[in-house]
Amino acid sequence: MTQAHAGTALITGASSGIGAIYAERLARRGYDLILVARNRERLLALADRITTETQRSVEIVDADLNDRAGLASVEAKLREDASITLLVNNAGVGTHKPLLESDVDAMTRMIDLNVTALTRLTYAAVPGFVARGKGAVINISSVVAISPETLNGVYGGSKAFVLAFSQSLHHELAGKGVQVQAVLPGATATDFWETGGLPIEHLPESIVMSAGAMVDAALKGFERGELVTIPSLHAGEEWDVYEAARRTMAPHLSNKMPASRYTDA
Ligand code: NAP
Numbered sequence: 659m660t661q662a663h664a665g666t667a668l669i670t671g672a673s674s675g676i677g678a679i680y681a682e683r684l685a686r687r688g689y690d691l692i693l694v695a696r697n698r699e700r701l702l703a704l705a706d707r708i709t710t711e712t713q714r715s716v717e718i719v720d721a722d723l724n725d726r727a728g729l730a731s732v733e734a735k736l737r738e739d740a741s742i743t744l745l746v747n748n749a750g751v752g753t754h755k756p757l758l759e760s761d762v763d764a765m766t767r768m769i770d771l772n773v774t775a776l777t778r779l780t781y782a783a784v785p786g787f788v789a790r791g792k793g794a795v796i797n798i799s800s801v802v803a804i805s806p807e808t809l810n811g812v813y814g815g816s817k818a819f820v821l822a823f824s825q826s827l828h829h830e831l832a833g834k835g836v837q838v839q840a841v842l843p844g845a846t847a848t849d850f851w852e853t854g855g856l857p858i859e860h861l862p863e864s865i866v867m868s869a870g871a872m873v874d875a876a877l878k879g880f881e882r883g884e885l886v887t888i889p890s891l892h893a894g895e896e897w898d899v900y901e902a903a904r905r906t907m908a909p910h911l912s913n914k915m916p917a918s919r920y921t922d923a
Contacts (some may be wrong), residue, residue, distance in 0.1 A: 665743025675848030844890035
């Protein structure tokens with residue numbers, strides 16, 4: 659079933675896994691697509707399939723977001739194409755390896771993709787969304803944003819950045835017609851695990867969600883206007899309690915005087 663035109667969604671990391679599912683689901687919801695990743699063959703095959711199944715227009719951009727020129731080309735598209743109404747910042751890499759077993763250059767490349775590219779693409783898209791009074795940004799974070807002890811610390815830190823950046827964007831842009839969502843997937847069955855050095859077969863089956871189920875739940879959260887969506891967290895009120903504690907603390911975090919526990923003899 660196809661639907662009325664919903665604008666164009668630009669999805670990074672669309673050649674596989676979560677990004678490829680977003681592409682398919684958003685096309686079915688009436689979006690035209692711009693699919694970004696490095697693997698041109700996979701992008702072409704996905705674009706062909708989606709066009710055949712949904713008749714939506716699908717453009718592919720083979721760009722390496724770790725490469726300055728590649729990133730700049732996607733930024734330019736976001737600035738110049740006024741048909742874009744949704745940016746899905748999904749491209750990302752991670753690993754489970756601890757600091758002592760990981761290479762700092764690989765960690766820096768991870769930050770460049772998970773943090774710098776996501777930030778630059780958001781900066782490229784948002785001014786146009788604000789000027790047109792309409793647009794949305796979906797940022798793919800991770801549950802490790804709030805559980806940094808689970809996998810590699812740089813990966814957890816990069817995803818904590820994505821969560822904090824999304825919360826701040828929501829705070830700044832909510833009154834300007836721009837919707838922001840941070841999605842925090844738990845373990846999801848994609849190439850991510852193999853690429854990061856831990857084949858998914860090593861995880862207990864009971865904690866691994868299919869990419870289709872994850873994206874369907876995340877899109878339900880998006881359509882409900884949620885800022886933070888954690889598809890695998892059954893007790894949703896646990897997030898509400900966590901968030902309420904943060905907000906209770908916020909007004910008390912700056913003070914002329916140190917807390918008495920640090921000044922008492
Ligand atoms: P995936 O199947 O490995 O997908 C990663 C995507 O990013 C691929 O399309 C890859 O395409 C693209 N990519 C990687 N490096 C790139 C670069 N330098 N430039 C442009 N594109 C690049 O893994 P996934 O699980 O779907 O990951 C998607 C997002 O979900 C990531 O941000 C990840 O951190 C997040 N996440 C995943 C899980 C999980 O358990 N799978 C859990 C929480 C969060 P090319 O190789 O073609 O460039």
